[in-house]
Amino acid sequence: MNEATIATPITPKQHTELVDEKLVRLYFITALIFLATSMLAGLLMAMQLIRHNPLRGIEFFSPGRWRMLHTNAVAYGFLANGFLGALHWAIPRLTLQPVLDKRLSWLIYAAWQGVVGATAVGLLLGEAQALEWGETPVWIDPVAQLGLLLVAINFMTPIARMKGPMYVTLWYFLAAFVWTFLTYAMGNFIPEYVVGGTAAGAVGGLFIHDLVGLFVTPLGWGLMYYFVPILLKKPIWSHGLSLVGFWGLAFFYPLQGIHHFLYTPIPMFLQYGAVVSTIAVELVVTTVVINFFGTLWGNAGVVKTNMPIRWFYTGMIYYFLTCLQCSFQVTLTFQKIIHFSDWVVGHAHMVMFGVFSMWIMGIMLYLYPRMLNRPWASPKLLEWHYWLSTLGVGFMAADLILLGVFQGWSWAALEPWDASTDFSYPFWVLRVFAGLAMFGGLLAFLQNIWLTTRAAAADRLAQKS
Numbered sequence: 373m374n375e376a377t378i379a380t381p382i383t384p385k386q387h388t389e390l391v392d393e394k395l396v397r398l399y400f401i402t403a404l405i406f407l408a409t410s411m412l413a414g415l416l417m418a419m420q421l422i423r424h425n426p427l428r429g430i431e432f433f434s435p436g437r438w439r440m441l442h443t444n445a446v447a448y449g450f451l452a453n454g455f456l457g458a459l460h461w462a463i464p465r466l467t468l469q470p471v472l473d474k475r476l477s478w479l480i481y482a483a484w485q486g487v488v489g490a491t492a493v494g495l496l497l498g499e500a501q502a503l504e505w506g507e508t509p510v511w512i513d514p515v516a517q518l519g520l521l522l523v524a525i526n527f528m529t530p531i532a533r534m535k536g537p538m539y540v541t542l543w544y545f546l547a548a549f550v551w552t553f554l555t556y557a558m559g560n561f562i563p564e565y566v567v568g569g570t571a572a573g574a575v576g577g578l579f580i581h582d583l584v585g586l587f588v589t590p591l592g593w594g595l596m597y598y599f600v601p602i603l604l605k606k607p608i609w610s611h612g613l614s615l616v617g618f619w620g621l622a623f624f625y626p627l628q629g630i631h632h633f634l635y636t637p638i639p640m641f642l643q644y645g646a647v648v649s650t651i652a653v654e655l656v657v658t659t660v661v662i663n664f665f666g667t668l669w670g671n672a673g674v675v676k677t678n679m680p681i682r683w684f685y686t687g688m689i690y691y692f693l694t695c696l697q698c699s700f701q702v703t704l705t706f707q708k709i710i711h712f713s714d715w716v717v718g719h720a721h722m723v724m725f726g727v728f729s730m731w732i733m734g735i736m737l738y739l740y741p742r743m744l745n746r747p748w749a750s751p752k753l754l755e756w757h758y759w760l761s762t763l764g765v766g767f768m769a770a771d772l773i774l775l776g777v778f779q780g781w782s783w784a785a786l787e788p789w790d791a792s793t794d795f796s797y798p799f800w801v802l803r804v805f806a807g808l809a810m811f812g813g814l815l816a817f818l819q820n821i822w823l824t825t826r827a828a829a830a831d832r833l834a835q836k837s
């Protein structure tokens with residue numbers, strides 16, 4: 373690993389040979405379509421919770437199914453596609469090697485959309501597997517597993533072939549490819565076919581958490597280590613801290629899964645272990661956040677003028693807040709109150725949208741106009757996109773986290789269940805408005821993409837004539 377690496381500059385010819393821009397763009401657009409679908413499903417579920425479900429009584433649109441569509445479409449449709457698009461840019465440029473086979477990349481693209489699309493249809497038809505985050509119908513699991521293997525082979529080949537020291541980004545990517553493959557296999561097959569009861573719960577908890585910690589987190593941070601130094605035009609602040617972050621994640625993250633099932637019949641020593649390793653990883657992530665703010669030090673004004681950097685660092689602030697929150701919520705004292713409450717839903721939105729979606733948005737904002745050779749058509753729409761998304765998710769998280777505390781106190785006081793649903797109502801109404809703001813932000817972004825793509829097409833036409 374090289375401390376001073378930003379990324380070797382490459383010529384336009386090399387870039388064309390290495391990066392399939394059409395595929396990157398397609399991944400991004402597909403990701404955004406899944407995000408829009410997921411948000412609509414989230415809004416439908418949110419309307420159900422305030423007793424205004426517009427599609428009441430239609431089995432196909434029953435809220436339980438759309439809730440699963442909401443979470444699956446966002447994780448496997450938006451985040452996975454967004455990451456795959458960004459990886460097709462970052463890995464060949466960083467290693468100066470093409471992916472194993474560009475045709476394989478296209479095959480993976482098509483197969484992955486088949487997997488996510490079939491999952492959506494399977495869920496809506498009521499074929500879900502009874503496994504949180506592994507609801508993908510059982511007949512799709514082997515195909516998804518094979519897809520993950522192909523992704524790993526396609527991307528690990530250029531990393532294996534590269535010459536010279538390996539930058540920290542590639543450490544994260546290599547780990548993510550191996551971990552994601554193993555995590556998916558563990559979560560989707562072991563509880564279904566091998567173990568049952570509490571043991572299946574323990575494995576399920578590990579699966580849920582490892583999906584965030586060993587799939588989304590290493591890809592997210594790996595991409596930040598790649599894009600932030602390029603945009604700020606300086607190397608990352610501390611090579612030593614980037615090592616602490618990587619090895620700390622590798623060591624502590626896989627031990628935490630059971631923190632999803634505290635106060636259950638799972639042996640207490642495992643629950644205590646999960647609590648301690650969760651707090652430990654929060655300390656580790658603090659070092660990573662410090663490293664990135666150290667890199668920004670002296671350039672803070674860039675946040676105003678450089679949109680991708682603004683999204684990246686907003687995501688990092690949400691990351692720090694999520695982790696801080698997590699080190700409290702993981703304690704048994706907090707769990708007594710907030711377990712099963714809306715606090716958890718607030719936490720989930722803050723991390724999934726406030727952090728990883730923000731990073732993917734920032735990457736799209738940076739790469740999309742570069743690929744079209746044209747700046748964004750509307751800077752105003754960029755601002756709307758940013759502010760509606762940032763404030764929307766902040767508001768939603770604050771609303772639900774506060775509500776979670778009230779719900780927990782009400783249940784601890786043994787008040788009737790109805791009391792908690794009654795006082796939750798206004799909070800749930802506010803959630804609908806926060807969701808509408810986030811969806812509005814996405815619409816602003818989609819309109820900007822449309823305007824910019826159209827203007828680029830007009831530019832090309834003018835050049836030809």
Ligand code: HEM
Binds near residue numbers: 720725804
């Ligand atoms: C239009 C915006 C959105 C609305 C209205 C919305 C609404 C909801 C609702 C109503 C639930 C179910 C809560 C429950 O069962 O009590 C939910 C769950 C969830 N949403 Fe969203 N959501 C939105 C956007 C997003 C986005 C963009 C992401 C991720 C990037 C996301 C990630 C999640 C996750 C992970 C859960 C599961 C939480 C848990 O099980 O604890 N949501 N959402």
